[in-house]
Amino acid sequence: QSALTQPASVSGSPGQSITISCTGTSSDIGTYDFVFWYQQHPGKAPKLIIFGVSNRPSGISDRFSASKSGNTASLTISGLQAEDEADYFCISYTTSTTYVFGTGTKVTVL
Amino acid sequence: QVQLVQSGAEVKTPGASVKISCKASGYTFTTYHMHWVRQAPGQGLEWMGIIKSTGDITIYAQNFQGRVTVTRDTSTSTVYMDLSSLTSDDTAVYYCARELPSSFFFDYWGQGTLVTVSS
Numbered sequence: 001q002s003a004l005t006q007p008a009s010v011s012g013s014p015g016q017s018i019t020i021s022c023t024g025t026s027s028d029i030g031t032y033d034f035v036f037w038y039q040q041h042p043g044k045a046p047k048l049i050i051f052g053v054s055n056r057p058s059g060i061s062d063r064f065s066a067s068k069s070g071n072t073a074s075l076t077i078s079g080l081q082a083e084d085e086a087d088y089f090c091i092s093y094t095t096s097t098t099y100v101f102g103t104g105t106k107v108t109v110l
Numbered sequence: 111q112v113q114l115v116q117s118g119a120e121v122k123t124p125g126a127s128v129k130i131s132c133k134a135s136g137y138t139f140t141t142y143h144m145h146w147v148r149q150a151p152g153q154g155l156e157w158m159g160i161i162k163s164t165g166d167i168t169i170y171a172q173n174f175q176g177r178v179t180v181t182r183d184t185s186t187s188t189v190y191m192d193l194s195s196l197t198s199d200d201t202a203v204y205y206c207a208r209e210l211p212s213s214f215f216f217d218y219w220g221q222g223t224l225v226t227v228s229s
Contacts, residue, residue: 001171001172003154034214034215036214036215036216038155040155045205045219045220045221045222046147046155046205046216046219048215048216048217051213051214051215052214052215057217089154089155091155091157093214096172097169098157098169098170098171098172099145099157099171100157101147101154101155101156101157102154103154104153104154104155
């Protein structure tokens with residue numbers, strides 16, 4: 001199972017919006033809505049920010065939104081803030097009853 | 111409060127095995143699945159496997175088939191991940207993470223355990 005494809009890095013200025021793509025296949029993102037997004041700050045464990053394609057856990061800012069179309073999921077961060085600077089990973093359940101992570105995207109706030 | 115507390119850092123030589131523990135508290139241990147995920151230095155996350163809440167089903171990523179074993183001890187609410195035939199490529203931080211069955215996502219994570227494989 002190959003990793004889902006994400007851009008290595010995305011940057012934006014404070015207040016701007018950025019979008020991170022996560023491309024998989026018909027064996028994962030294309031089949032299930034079990035796509036999740038995690039935020040990871042250096043030296044910390046990942047933190048869930050999106051579940052079930054586009055839902056936010058309690059306490060997660062509504063500046064984070066997500067969607068899915070075909071084999072690609074997307075995470076949008078609007079009103080970019082300095083605290084959003086982190087690594088972001090997508091993950092999908094697969095038809096093999098396993099999970100596959102994305103390659104990860106480093107978000108830089110300029 | 112929910113806590114997943116992992117065992118401490120390990121240093122192993124190539125060819126050895128490592129067994130990492132993940133002690134759960136603050137919830138009913140047998141009602142959640144537990145996953146293992148690893149992250150090599152400066153790299154992305156890699157899913158390794160799961161032990162289901164019933165304790166009788168384990169599923170492993172193909173990359174680790176034959177080398178990884180996940181077990182649990184309900185008397186101590188602890189999950190173990192055993193990885194054998196270590197190489198330098200196994201140097202990574204290993205995390206446990208729990209999943210409410212049928213949610214498909216990992217809501218709480220352990221603090222991570224660094225395993226260093228070096229001769």
